[in-house]
Amino acid sequence: MIAYIIRRLLYAIPILLGVNIFTFSLFFVVNSPDDMARMHLGDKHVTPEAIESWKADRGYEKPLLVNAGQQGMARFTDTIFFQKSVNLFIFNFGQSDSGRDILYDISQRMWPSLAIAIPVLLVGLLVNITFALLIAFFRATYIDIWGVVLCVIMMSISGLFYIIGGQFVASKLLHLVPISGYETGFAAIKFLILPVIIGVIGGIGAGTRWYRTLFLEEINKDYVRTARAKGLAEQIILFRHVFKNALIPILTGVVVILPLLFMGSLITESFFGIPGLGSYTIDAINNQDFAIVRAMVFLGSVLYITGLILTDISYTFVDPRVRLS
Amino acid sequence: MPELVFLWTDILVFLLVALVTVFILYARKRPHLSRPWRMVFSSRIGISSVIVLLFYVVVGLMDSVHYRPDADASDEKSVEMLSLLDFALSDMRLQQEKTYSAPLATHLYTKENIEQPDGTTIRDYPRLKYGGAHLDDPVNDYSRDLFKQTITGVSIGIVIWAVVAVILVAILSLNNHQSFNDQLRIIMHGDPVIPWRTALWTLLAMLVLLATLYNLSQYYHVLGTDKVGEDVLYQALKSIRTGLLIGTLTTLVMLPAAILLGIMAGYFKGWVDDLIQYTYTTLNSIPGVLLIAAAILMMQIYMSNHEADFASLVERADMRLLFLCMILGVTSWTGLCRLLRGEALKLSELDYVQASTAFGVGHFTIILKHILPNVVHIVLITVVLDFSGLVLAEAVLSYVNIGVDPSTNSWGNMINSARLEMAREPIVWWSLTASLFFMFTLVLAANLFSDVVRDAFDPRLRSQS
Secondary structure, eight states: OHHHHHHHHHHHHHHHHHHHHHHHIIIIISSOHHHHHHHHHTTTTOOHHHHHHHHHHHTOOSOSSOOTTSOTTHHHHSSHIIIIIGGGGGTOOOBOTTSOBHHHHHHHHHHHHHHHHHHHHHHHHHHHHHHHHHHHHTTTSHHHHHHHHHHHHHHHSOHHHHHHHHIIIIIIISOOSOSSOOOSGGGGHHHHHHHHHHHHHHHHHHHHHHHHHHHHHHHTSHHHHHHHHTTOOHHHIIIIIIHHHHHHHHHHHHHHHTGGGGGOOHHHHHHHTOOSHHHHHHHHHHHTOHHHHHHHHHHHHHHHHHHHHHHHHHHHHHOTTOOOO | OOEEEOOHHHHHHHHHHHHHHHHHHHHHTOHHHHHHHHHHHHSHHHHHHHHHHHHHHHHHHHTTOEEESOSSOOSGGGGOOEEHHHHHTHHHHHOOOSSOBOTTOSBOSSOEEEEOTTSOEEEEOOBOSSTTTTOSSHHHHHHHHHHHHHHHHHHHHHHHHHHHHHHHHHHHHHHTTOOHHHHHHHHHTOOSSSOHHHHHHHHHHHHHHHHHHHHHHTTSOTTOBOTTSOBHHHHHHHHHHHHHHHHHHHHHHHHHHHHHHHHHHHHHOHHHHHHHHHHHHHHHHSOHHHHHHHHHHHHHHHHHHOGGGOSSHHHHHHHHHHHHHHHHHHHHHHHHHHHHHHHHHHHHTSHHHHHHHHTTOOHHHHIIIIIHHHHHHHHHHHHHHHHHHHHHHHHHHHHTTOSSOTTSOOHHHHHHHHHHHHTSSSOOOHHHHHHHHHHHHHHHHHHHHHHHHHHHHOHHHHHHO
16 A cells, blocks of 8 residues: 555656646747747837846746756756756745745635635535435436436536626625625635635536436446345435445545645636635736746646545545555 | 638638538448437437537538638728628628617617707717617607517518428428328427427527527617627627637547547557556646646747737637637547547457457558547547537636637627626626527537437447436
């Protein structure tokens, strides 16, 4: 088990290296730092001196891969690739364009993101599983058919509609909660409740339908037929046998996205003005702050790979038949 | 003289149409492909969603035939590029008001100082330049005229429908060697093979809606006008092309890579498999939105530094749309690739593939003859399933400013600009509603269609239900 985890962690290194090389070539090779400087400074202020000082401010004045002007190891360490990409491995994200430490900003901003993402996940799971069980219990009746139709309709509505509509009804018409904003501590609840509800509602369609499929898959298996043959009540079959077995794919599906919860939701956070990592990313995109975007790409990859490893481990806990070797 | 213009996306659209045609001809003769399709068309949901999608596709295709109305003129106007759809909707396109006006309104939405004939000015809602301009007395005539135009539109729709229905029944009766009346009776009582009755009802609903909208749009702005006075219905219709392009071109762009790499990984195994798996795990581990954002940022820089490469704003917006499709393709091919790898892994162990290898058939031939035809259904299901997600993604990306060019008509851009309108007092709701409704209809039809397609092509699911 431990050997397996170590092997998986080691396997993550080439992948992260690949991500790094990919982003490096995307950010520095496709467009040279000069191009970025020109774009950033705008048409009016483009002078060679301005470009040089823009690059020097951000440490982009170094050569890309090999620094011929240096001796020994510094030939390779005093380059953009080493300074900007390899440093990501030790979570040294450097500074943003506004001169703030990116790692510090991320550590501050992940809490509001989690404050939305975790309730959305938990409440969403509860609601979706309840609905899916209900539909599975009444399978092949009108409740089932119309339930699925409703799910498809809810899936087809753009997430933007849920947010705009929810804000309009709850905040503008009924004045229940403020439209957007954030406070620290418990005062944040009044800002968080609407995004959480909207997040849950937006996920019902796809979630319920998916869980319904999982339940129905279990219901058609042999052990359920056996249970029915020995005369168990349908409720007991559903809750004691089907539910438990269907939890395996549900749980592992949740585990894989757990780490990514840190990243927050881009759209929700920017609509509700919540200072989480999602709105941090959007601001960085809009301000063309490449350092932040690069850091977030790397962080996202790390979290995704963590999620994959956690999923494999969680399989051994929920399903004793699975052994990792 | 009008001169045809081919944008890059237009070419790809026609390539796609050609591919679909070839596929239909190919599938007709092969029962394992044509039978599931017959199942799709024999379901009532399937056939009605196909008809709704067809209307979208026709609008999108009409919008993909571009031309310059006056190629010889050398003034600024000649740069302007129109599509067949623009031509069909010339009234809507040209009848631009001053600013906001509500759906079917005869007056502007904001008060202005109006100069009276006697020299005094009053502050009131001015008449629209085009919307309801044919009415002498808008207060009294308005509702009667609206009723009259609606009835006219509905009747036109019914007449067109009747013509189409008669032609359809005639063709069917010729095909089935039956008299016209017998065929009609079969359809009325519900055809056991293909639910033509449902198809005709859907067609009736769509045609009546379309004819009514079109007839009303000759006299009014059916869905109102936006901030600069542009017709919202026109914008929503123009956005159809963008939505369809994102949904289809993205998969078209990613298909070759996904199919080739997926099958190679599963068939050759060994280091080829390792390399391909490594590639898609790496790409997959980058969060999609961030990858798109990074790529679009880089493209913006490239475009702003190479402005001379693009002849016109339209071409630039077109390149951006194409690039967005490509980058969306990069983020979405990994799923299909993994599926295909698994399937190819399974197929390459089967007896007939083993036998071919033993007979000394080349790898290329085995892949082309034995593996590829057996994974077509997976490709098909994925393409259809991805479509609706991509249409929805476009709106979100445009909202974050990493979607299509702001000058391109798209539902995402409409929603984006509508956000500020929601904060106005009184609110301007029609732009948002129109874009959401058009998008909802397309995505709903696509979702229902993809469900039917998946059920028809996936034997595992079929046995369960």
